[in-house]
Amino acid sequence: MPNNSVSEKPADLNTLRLRFRGCLLGGAVGDALGGPVEFLSWPEITARFGEQGVLDYEVAWGGKGKITDDTQMTLFTAEGLLRGWVRGAMRGIAPAFASTTAHAYLRWLLTQGVRNRHGLLNTACLSGWLIQQPALFSARAPGNTCLSALREMKAFGEPARNNSKGCGGVMRVAPVGLFYASFNESDAARQAFDMGCKLAALTHGHPTGWLTGGVLAALVFYLARGETLNTALNNALALLKTEPAHEETLHALEHAQTLALATVSPHEAIAQLGEGWVAEEALAVALYCVMKARSFEHGVLMAVNHGGDSDSTGAIAGNLLGAIYGAATIPSGWLQALELAEVVQGMADDLLDYRDWEISEYNFTPFTEAMHKKYPGD
Numbered sequence: 588m589p590n591n592s593v594s595e596k597p598a599d600l601n602t603l604r605l606r607f608r609g610c611l612l613g614g615a616v617g618d619a620l621g622g623p624v625e626f627l628s629w630p631e632i633t634a635r636f637g638e639q640g641v642l643d644y645e646v647a648w649g650g651k652g653k654i655t656d657d658t659q660m661t662l663f664t665a666e667g668l669l670r671g672w673v674r675g676a677m678r679g680i681a682p683a684f685a686s687t688t689a690h691a692y693l694r695w696l697l698t699q700g701v702r703n704r705h706g707l708l709n710t711a712c713l714s715g716w717l718i719q720q721p722a723l724f725s726a727r728a729p730g731n732t733c734l735s736a737l738r739e740m741k742a743f744g745e746p747a748r749n750n751s752k753g754c755g756g757v758m759r760v761a762p763v764g765l766f767y768a769s770f771n772e773s774d775a776a777r778q779a780f781d782m783g784c785k786l787a788a789l790t791h792g793h794p795t796g797w798l799t800g801g802v803l804a805a806l807v808f809y810l811a812r813g814e815t816l817n818t819a820l821n822n823a824l825a826l827l828k829t830e831p832a833h834e835e836t837l838h839a840l841e842h843a844q845t846l847a848l849a850t851v852s853p854h855e856a857i858a859q860l861g862e863g864w865v866a867e868e869a870l871a872v873a874l875y876c877v878m879k880a881r882s883f884e885h886g887v888l889m890a891v892n893h894g895g896d897s898d899s900t901g902a903i904a905g906n907l908l909g910a911i912y913g914a915a916t917i918p919s920g921w922l923q924a925l926e927l928a929e930v931v932q933g934m935a936d937d938l939l940d941y942r943d944w945e946i947s948e949y950n951f952t953p954f955t956e957a958m959h960k961k962y963p964g965d
């Protein structure tokens with residue numbers, strides 16, 4: 588178990604920033620480490636990279652350190668939440684996060700060369716700084732469910748009409764936990780959990796496909812606030828248990844907890860938990876690796892070295908490990924070679940700082956105007 592048993596609340600701003608950056612940069616690093624082996628079996632991985640598997644970035648998508656759809660969609664999740672916040676504050680209305688995040692996901696869909704079938708796009712959708720990052724316009728094995736659900740979406744924010752529990756819902760919602768971490772309301776954790784569910788459900792209709800999103804959002808929420816992994820997990824599972832149809836997700840996560848305490852090798856344990864193509868397996872594999880990790884590097888390499896969906900398990904584990912250990916513990920070589928690292932870090936900073944933005948319809952300060960240009964309302 589990570590040595591994070593001492594609660595650090597209230598954390599100073601620098602500690603918080605390291606956790607926020609660690610969460611998003613850690614996820615991107617795990618994604619980039621796992622991308623080259625996503626579709627390889629374990630024998631194929633060891634044949635190509637040696638007995639221990641990958642220990643560093645390998646070439647995929649035209650280079651080393653390239654992110655995949657997991658990180659792309661994580662960035663658009665963050666953008667959707669931040670634009671919802673700006674839009675609500677400007678208009679004096681309650682933010683409609685599912686709608687603004689659906690807008691953001693449709694911008695991601697455009698970067699994949701796909702358009703919504705019902706014309707749910709307009710020029711406003713194409714505004715903002717994230718869509719102007721040329722490197723995002725690249726298909727990195729996007730999930731079929733994400734593509735088809737967004738292509739078929741008939742109204743902004745409506746839940747997907749499918750029965751998919753692929754891991755594409757959960758692997759992108761870590762920003763939800765960061766976004767709600769600064770909420771003062773007593774039910775902020777519940778809000779994070781519910782929003783994690785809601786945003787995953789934009790593309791994944793099976794309860795396990797979106798309840799896992801709620802659990803990841805809640806885990807990140809608690810870890811960002813400095814809670815121990817044990818406390819974060821217990822609290823997240825308590826939220827999960829209040830939901831109908833939670834059993835499949837709960838059993839997978841309890842299995843991960845049991846295996847983390849057992850004398851079984853990581854390879855055997857991960858094989859028992861599954862390959863991670865479906866949501867409860869991806870979250871369980873990631874959680875197991877986080878519970879067993881001696882460091883960020885140890886945990887994230889464990890999470891990508893198996894024959895399953897390595898980039899998604901690496902991304903989720905990286906989100907959690909980064910939130911626990913902080914960005915300063917991520918090997919600097921991995922950060923320096925990470926594609927879009929500045930964008931990922933900037934997004935983490937915005938998720939920490941947005942509550943301090945002075946947003947008013949009639950009184951833009953230069954700073955506020957810049958933020959409005961960065962995250963315009965939809």
Ligand SMILES: [Mg+2]
Nearest residue numbers: 655656657898
């Ligand atoms: Mg991927």
